[in-house]
Amino acid sequence: MSDMSSAVVEKYHNDFLKEVEANVEEGEWVRMCMQCGVCSGSCPLGPHWAHPPQEIFMMIRAGKREEVLTSDSMWMCTSCYNCIVRCPRGLPITHIMHGLAHYAHVLDLAPKNQPTRRFSKMFWDNITKNGRANELKLGLSLYFKDGFGPGVKEALKNKALGQAMMKTKRMNPMEFFGGHGVKDKSGLHAMLEKAREIEEAKLKRPAN
Amino acid sequence: MAKKEYSFYPGCSSQKGASASNLQTSVDAMCDALDIQLNEIPDWNCCSASIGYGEGGELPRIALSARNLALSEEHNPGQDLVATCAACWLATREAAERLNDDNQLMAEANQALAAAGLKLEPPKPQRVRHMVEVLIEDLGFDALGEKVQRPLEGIKIASYIGCQTNRPFGIAGESFENPVYLDKLVDTLGGDSIPDYEKKVQCCGGALMFSEPEKSQELVKGILEAAHDNGADMIVTPCPLCQMNTEVYQDQINERHGTSFNMPVVYYSQLMSVAYGKNANQAGLDGQIIKATKLEELAKK
Ligand code: SF4
Ligand code: SF4
Ligand code: SF4
Numbered sequence: 001m002s003d004m005s006s007a008v009v010e011k012y013h014n015d016f017l018k019e020v021e022a023n024v025e026e027g028e029w030v031r032m033c034m035q036c037g038v039c040s041g042s043c044p045l046g047p048h049w050a051h052p053p054q055e056i057f058m059m060i061r062a063g064k065r066e067e068v069l070t071s072d073s074m075w076m077c078t079s080c081y082n083c084i085v086r087c088p089r090g091l092p093i094t095h096i097m098h099g100l101a102h103y104a105h106v107l108d109l110a111p112k113n114q115p116t117r118r119f120s121k122m123f124w125d126n127i128t129k130n131g132r133a134n135e136l137k138l139g140l141s142l143y144f145k146d147g148f149g150p151g152v153k154e155a156l157k158n159k160a161l162g163q164a165m166m167k168t169k170r171m172n173p174m175e176f177f178g179g180h181g182v183k184d185k186s187g188l189h190a191m192l193e194k195a196r197e198i199e200e201a202k203l204k205r206p207a208n
Numbered sequence: 209m210a211k212k213e214y215s216f217y218p219g220c221s222s223q224k225g226a227s228a229s230n231l232q233t234s235v236d237a238m239c240d241a242l243d244i245q246l247n248e249i250p251d252w253n254c255c256s257a258s259i260g261y262g263e264g265g266e267l268p269r270i271a272l273s274a275r276n277l278a279l280s281e282e283h284n285p286g287q288d289l290v291a292t293c294a295a296c297w298l299a300t301r302e303a304a305e306r307l308n309d310d311n312q313l314m315a316e317a318n319q320a321l322a323a324a325g326l327k328l329e330p331p332k333p334q335r336v337r338h339m340v341e342v343l344i345e346d347l348g349f350d351a352l353g354e355k356v357q358r359p360l361e362g363i364k365i366a367s368y369i370g371c372q373t374n375r376p377f378g379i380a381g382e383s384f385e386n387p388v389y390l391d392k393l394v395d396t397l398g399g400d401s402i403p404d405y406e407k408k409v410q411c412c413g414g415a416l417m418f419s420e421p422e423k424s425q426e427l428v429k430g431i432l433e434a435a436h437d438n439g440a441d442m443i444v445t446p447c448p449l450c451q452m453n454t455e456v457y458q459d460q461i462n463e464r465h466g467t468s469f470n471m472p473v474v475y476y477s478q479l480m481s482v483a484y485g486k487n488a489n490q491a492g493l494d495g496q497i498i499k500a501t502k503l504e505e506l507a508k509k
Contacts, residue, residue, distance in 0.1 A: 044410070044413070044427055045420070045423055048420075075262075076420075078371075078411050078414045078415075078416050079258035079259070079415070080375070081371055081376045082375065082411070085375050085376055094258075098261035099261075101261065101262055102265050105262050106265070115419035115420060116262065116416060116419040116420065117262055119415070119418050120260065120264075123257075123415070124256065124263035124264045127220070127256055127260065128256075131253040132220045132223070133220035133226075133254050135220070135227055160459060164497045168497055169225060170229055171225065171226075172224070175225065180223050180226070182252070183251050184324065187323070187325060188275070191323045191324040191326075192268050192272075193323070194322075194323040195267040195270075195320040196265075196268055199267045199268070
């Protein structure tokens, strides 16, 4: 377990529900779940969730910290918002799933090679570099995520698609040399750094 | 009718040479026909969509939208902020509502914004709207119908709305399980809608198409199959990610599942542009990977 992770366990005296309420986006809602199961029947990738949302909420209350945070279930969320509009208790389930996944990522307990975890990081790094998405580079880093050899194979597999996108002017090879972006990059970066600083400070504040 | 003006957030995928550039082309043509003026927010940034959550977390993500809201207020004061990308609309509206409900979050976002020399100080909560809301609520179906020069006669169109244009906010007065406004639009334009199309609000996998392509393509297969079984000539959608996910992977799906899909997927704004008398290029039809032949033929008339 990472140092940061053991420090929070101690801080919350092994009370995982309290830890989630304090540190996870919209985590204070977890207690409101009445275990009806509607959300679990709503996920488009349902069969691939080892622990569907309802079960995750139960596990949080049962203190199953390790099992929840190392699970790849939350990473199966497609952000479809089915659950949110159906939950009789009004839980912002989508955001709690995202929040748990992000928390597991920050503590580095999330599965290492989980593809959506890796893609989310790639995406964030891509859009924050210039302030706007560089779809070409995003595609390339996706293909080459496992190194050069597999990357070439992956890129070739998708060659026809790439060519079709370029032919219809929906992908621009010149994006490789810069591409779209905001003018005030330094302002944008300063803003994001400040936001991150505030979040980190919150993680470190004492438990109440 | 007086010109209607909005503060406009196009989003990354609508830029030149990006995956939904044909959406923007057709939105421009549609707005020209309807006398709508879109004032692009100067120096807008990406909203980080939903998938940014893993690395981005809460405040940095909300700060991105807060920056766009602040720039919109500063440069296009008093105008509703309008987005055409479902993810952009959702992220921005969600951020605006949370900021307005939560003073602490607003204070933190402003601390971050200050580092960029910006400030969010809404005199009243800013309205963040989807282009579809503008069409339905500010213009109305009657006005949309009046502009039709070339009815989409004999074209059968499955309305695929997807997730994020529909949930959690959706369009006022519509149900989450079976929204009908897109069918109504198809009918208004003179086309044949398929009101019973079962996959209207089915998820296409969203951004997981990139990280979990096999699982997501399975979902898309169902969306295409239902359109095909209902005799659709094409699918229409309001969402750039839905469009991309349902159109461009059809070859890969055919290869993997032994199917033979060749289903055009267009934007509502492309249907409208053609119906309003614009040519194929103005309607962005040159951006289709699977040609929307029936629409192209109509655009020549
Ligand atoms: S739908 Fe809501 S109340 Fe029901 S199990 Fe899911 S989170 Fe709990
Ligand atoms: S938003 Fe996520 S958690 Fe909710 S139904 Fe969709 S996939 Fe499941
Ligand atoms: S949601 Fe997509 S199009 Fe919209 S700003 Fe973000 S990356 Fe760009």
